[in-house]
Amino acid sequence: MWLILLEALGALVLLIFIVWWTMFSGRRRGERRHDADEPPAP
Structure with missing residues (x-):
């Protein structure tokens, strides 16, 4: 039993x-940083 649990x-x-x-x-x-997920602002 112990072998199965192990x-x-x-x-x-x-x-x-x-x-x-x-x-x-x-x-x-x-x-990852959260700002890396956002597209660059125009």
Whole structure:
């Protein structure tokens, strides 16, 4: 029983790591700034 729970916990940790890696891997400082989303003012 403990082995199944440990394996499920490991899979959850791996899933969270993959999601975190894909969200922040391409950015230098984490989240984008909000003003970068807005088009430039004319």
